[in-house]
Amino acid sequence: MGDDTDAKGQDGDALQYVQYHGSKEETYLPAIRQLISKDLSEPYSIYVYRYFLYQWGDLCYMALDSASELIGVVVCKLEPHRSGPFRGYIAMLAVRESHRGQGIATKLVCMAIDAMVARDADEIALETEVTNKASLKLYERLGFLRSKRLHRYYLNGNAAFRLILYLKEGTALKRPLGMEPGQEGQMMGGPQKMEEYKGIARDAGVA
């Protein structure tokens, strides 16, 4: 999947699918922030975006229209998970409202999965709201299964499903090599999750 990089938008406008690169931060980061924070009750600081894009910019894909306007974006990371497997994580996915229902998000996710497969990922994880039918459908069509239900996962009090896709045999039995400083990415894919935000803000001395 994900070998052709052009697709026709609704208005016949050809979309271009582009891999992000750190050198494009000034061009694309403001648009990425804007697109993603549209669906959030509270914005992420620029450091959240940079956290992902600085380390895993090559796992971020963008859909651009002919005027190079950002239509959709997927942001990921890939690192050893504390339980053992080399885990990819889809942290953010957004498509402009006017362009939804055309398979743009699916295309972006497929590109991200292909990239993670190429980088030898064992599995891919993400969270999504239990009520977000469109998102569940998108990922489940690709092969993700629900592994856990997470009570009051999001700021709005909603529960989430954690979705997992195994890419390799033996992933369930993988154990960490020594101790990996794996920082679990429990983030969104929907409205912002509060735990980390609050947990940290309590200690940060900016009142």
Place this chain on the structure above:
Amino acid sequence: MADPSLLHRDATARETDALTASNGTGPAFASAESSRFAQTSLPLRQAPRRGAPPQIHDVTEKFTRACQALDVGQLVKDEYFTLFESIGAIEIMDPKMDSGFLQPGETLEDDFDPLAPLLPEELIGIMDQLLGYEMAWHTGYPLSQTLFTSVYIDRLLWPESKTIPQAQFYRGDIPVDKRPGTLLDVLRAYCLALIKGCDYVIAKIMARDYFEEEDFATHTYNRVLFVQAPIDVFLRELDASMEMIEDPDLEIDDGIRSAIIARLQFRKSFLCALDPECPLEILSDFWPPVLPYIDQVNNTHTLGKSVPGSFSTKIQRRLASTVPPRPIVQVEFKDALQTLKQLCTDCEEATRFKDLPTDPLEYQSFLWTFASRQPAPLTYSRSYLSNILFDPYILNAPVSLPLEDVKSFVFHESPILDPSNWALSPPRNPLMPKPPRLQFALLIDEFVERVGQPYLDLWVALGQNRCRLRRMLAHVIIAWDMLQQDAVFVDADLVAYAFQLNISEEVMDGPLQTWVYIKKLWMIEKVIILGFEQDIYLPDEHAGMYYFLSLMANKRKDALLRCVQHNNDRTVQFLRSSHFEDAQSTSEKLSFIDSEFQQATGISAFAKALHGFYTIANYLHLLPSPKRPFSTEDLRYELRMKPFLSLQPSEVPPFEEFQAALQPYGSYCDPSPSLYEDFKQVDSKLWSDIGASLKAAKDAFAKVKKYGAKESNAGGVEQAWNKETQGMLASCIALGVAVAGLKSAVKDIEPSSGVQVKVEIPPAGADKRYVEGWIVPKILKG
């Protein structure tokens, strides 16, 4: 910036919580603790040394110089900057992140005057709004977005006062004519009791396992909720307020007067019920009086008039938090009262725990049933029950609770538990072997010690929210798996000593491991059933998961059958040796074991019938089956079986075996032609297997029903037990109807033709299933 050592610890705690289960309740969770320590061997930043006075350095110039060495857009990130920290970072001057940022014309503080006189209607309005926020807090929102947005509450709590009389809507001396009037005094008493109630709630919840934010927010933002003041102070304030309102000289409409009194009475009764010092014996006296006041509050709510200005998000700026002001949580008063009522009835239900017979199986039934209540009990109610369960009076029962559990299954009237075994002394010469009966006692003592933690782990898990219960059980199962390995060795010794005493036939083969295995399998079944209940499995996975459930229940059934047989053997032995009383008591115990056996039989058979039904539905393409380009059947099977892969004995069948059970006619897309022959043949094995399973399930559940709740050690929750048993029977009947519908739909089917029916899967939590974990579909004309 935040203290990194704190953050790391915090982050790790959150990490381990997903992996292990609880925050350090004991040895079973030692692994979580040790991994936390192991992490400190990583290159962490050094923790700041305590005690040394902070030194402030101006780094502006250095920082500016360092920045100039960077290109525009170039980033520097050290390896300690985690996702966790990035999410906590804020941007100065961003109005949504910077809590000090003021929009043009915006003021930092509100100008609401909490000393301005109130109308009686406004008093009611404020009280009701506070109650609404209190309940929002109970459902998981932080105080900062609920109660702490009240200007009145803020004034009482800040600046902190040394004594309760000093806790006023003002501080220090004010002119007499500025002093608050009667209605404000009444509001103050109401608020004080409300705040104290919050203190009690936090104390009770924090005494047990809970998960900050996920369950409940205990954060008080450096406000002290009158922790030191005893309850009488608050009750006195409420009493005095009631007198003031009852005073006939107070000119006030009578309807409003009694509405205010009802609110004060409610507050008083509720505070008494929340009092953590309340002795166990009289707990149940405190909840019933609260309910009538809730109704009165409800009936007079419309008399109130809201005072929107008395609540403000701006107060959040002064709380010990750097989260920017968040919107006040919106609550419907109707919903808040519903939550309150639920809280009171759940807590009242929890108090029934103390009246249960001293029987761990009754406890387990109660805990499971309480956790299954709909709507799900709030964190406070769950903590309330846990506090009763872990009360020394309950926990330090004169008998070992786990041993009582073991006894019910495998050691009834057994020489191994003969009290005289514990009265034997070891031989004077330590080189001489100990008498075998003393060895029984020592081995059992050792086992009881060993079983304690895993046993408590199960109880702790049963006290969690439903989602976490499922995840935590998966970890508890691992602890019981290790216990099972240990039980094998103890069993070998028990059998050897029984052989020495020539009483081998009085001891069942592998008693302790059998008991552990029965409990472990029960938990595995629950994890799967909870998965169905929580909509974890997609429709085309149902066949496979019910298949696995059926296998597990069948193993439990086999283990229980050995208990039944042993019990029968013992009865015969007693009769032969003319121990008629023992024979009688042993055969009476059979009803419990047999009830468990029938239960397992029913679950196994019914799950098998569902496996059969969903398999056919898969062949008929009646269930949505995604294309899944990135996945394969065996990878999905591995993911599903992950929690059980390490268990001994091995519980997960090889993939080939699983696939053969799921696809008896080959792949769903290209099945063998015999499938269509079997579809059309009413008495083919395909249909007769389902029919036989359904019949076996119905028979078994009918037997369970006949035994009744008491015999099944669920006497304390008889109503719920009856409902569930009835629900299982109803599910069997409903599946029978669905099978018949399917059968008639395929009676003329050809490989090329489809079927003119649809399968409807009843949704979770909508009261559309007889029992939530059992998804019985409906066949609709297509």
